[in-house]
Amino acid sequence: MSEARSKRPLSPHMQIYKWPVTMGTSILHRITGVGLGIGTLVLAWWLVAASLGPDAYAVFETAAFHWFGRFVLFGFSLALVYHALNGIRHLTWDMGYGFKVETANFSGLITYGATAVVTLVVWIAAYASMGAF
Amino acid sequence: MSIQTPLGRVRGLGSAKSGVEHFWHQRLTAAALVPLTVWFVWIVARYAGAPHADVVTVLGHPINAALMLLFVVAGLYHMALGLQVVIEDYITTKGMKIAALFLVNFAAFAIAMICAVAVLRIAIRF
Numbered sequence: 001m002s003e004a005r006s007k008r009p010l011s012p013h014m015q016i017y018k019w020p021v022t023m024g025t026s027i028l029h030r031i032t033g034v035g036l037g038i039g040t041l042v043l044a045w046w047l048v049a050a051s052l053g054p055d056a057y058a059v060f061e062t063a064a065f066h067w068f069g070r071f072v073l074f075g076f077s078l079a080l081v082y083h084a085l086n087g088i089r090h091l092t093w094d095m096g097y098g099f100k101v102e103t104a105n106f107s108g109l110i111t112y113g114a115t116a117v118v119t120l121v122v123w124i125a126a127y128a129s130m131g132a133f
Numbered sequence: 134m135s136i137q138t139p140l141g142r143v144r145g146l147g148s149a150k151s152g153v154e155h156f157w158h159q160r161l162t163a164a165a166l167v168p169l170t171v172w173f174v175w176i177v178a179r180y181a182g183a184p185h186a187d188v189v190t191v192l193g194h195p196i197n198a199a200l201m202l203l204f205v206v207a208g209l210y211h212m213a214l215g216l217q218v219v220i221e222d223y224i225t226t227k228g229m230k231i232a233a234l235f236l237v238n239f240a241a242f243a244i245a246m247i248c249a250v251a252v253l254r255i256a257i258r259f
Contacts, residue, residue, distance in 0.1 A: 034219060037212045040244050043205070047251035050192060051258070054185040061182070077174070084170045087163050094160060122178050130182040 021108040029086045032079035039076045077122060082115040155214060162211035169204040189259035198256040205248040213241035 049060035063069045089107050092098050098107055127133065135142065146152045176197070180188050191197055216237045224230045 030219060033212075033215050037216055040209060040212060040248075044244050044248050044251070047192075047201075047205075047248050047255070050185065050189055051251040051254040057185040057188070065182070080170065080174070084167065088167060091160065091163060091167075122174055126178040126181040129179050 021105040025086055025089075025108040025111060029083060029090070032083040032086075035075070035079045036083055039079065042072070042076060074119075074123070078115065078119050081119045081122070082111070085111050085114050085118070155217070159211065159214045162207045162214070165203070165207045166211060169200065169207060172200055173204050186259075189255050192252065193256045193259040195256065198252050201252045202249055205245055205252070209241045209245040209248075213238055216241075 046060060046064075049056040064073060089098070089111055092107075098104060176191065180191060192201060217234060220230060220233045220237065224233055
């Protein structure tokens, strides 16, 4: 009896619940969306600083190049790339494609991989344009 | 056989009183933001760490200024629509919900306006 009970599926619980891929991609889409909303303040700062002149722009650059600034910008770029790529995934769903469970799981994993690759390429390109290599 | 009243069907606006407008605008801005984001990321990566004079010359070009305005307006409208859904999902107190929606929409308009003025100022000055 006790053995039979142990094989029954348990109701979802934080410690034993295995997140499906689509659940992870979904909540990440929302989290990155909110993060990008906060990131618009950085965009505004960049544009305003550039419009004010070299002195204000230098202040922005000092903050951006500080290790914490780079950390924030890296997070911002990661969120932007993920939200854009997963957004494309959402748009294909809106057109009625890719709803099979295996397809949705596969496209989710592709999105994770592509996010890592694209973000890395963007940062390598940025450092290359600064003459780091 | 629908349980909708004939009047409701004519209006076609559903319980939210706005039909599919929110959904549709979210998708329109999303589709617009795909190419705009590619352009934005390219500009930022290309001109990261560049001298101020180079950055404003590029951003001040009419085409780039127009694209940046489109990116900012589409982006912040998309943000306002998205955050509205997040607020409606998680904040259940009516007063708090309305306050949060006010805040998000005011912030979206304010940030969009500030960015737009900055872009136009760059385009005119540099």
